[in-house]
Amino acid sequence: MPIRLHRCKHTWLKSNVDACWRVQKALNEAEIAYEVVKGPGSLRKRSEVLRLSGQRWFPVIEFESGAAYRAESKEMAETIRAGKLFEEDAKPAAASPIEPLAG
Numbered sequence: 001m002p003i004r005l006h007r008c009k010h011t012w013l014k015s016n017v018d019a020c021w022r023v024q025k026a027l028n029e030a031e032i033a034y035e036v037v038k039g040p041g042s043l044r045k046r047s048e049v050l051r052l053s054g055q056r057w058f059p060v061i062e063f064e065s066g067a068a069y070r071a072e073s074k075e076m077a078e079t080i081r082a083g084k085l086f087e088e089d090a091k092p093a094a095a096s097p098i099e100p101l102a103g
Helices: 019-029 047-053 073-081 085-090
Strands: 003-008 034-039 060-062
Touching: 003 019, 003 047, 019 034, 019 073, 034 047, 047 060, 073 085
Parallel strands: 003 034
Antiparallel strands: 003 060
């Protein structure tokens, strides 16, 4: 099973301004196999992302081990391009400084 990229469902602009596309593009350029998991737009409905990473923001990369990687998209793209993505598999996902929404 390839890694899973949890991202927003509306990545149609395909611009570096879009955080989800920035990470997806880096995965494409690095030729890393992945499965796209399109998540809900509403923060309140992102329970799977919350379970994986402890926060509700996209993008999140889920590894085969079940570990998750979440950081700012620019940092994630740099990590991928540097060939260090799989080093992140052993690290916990970075928590968001914003408290998760109830519900």
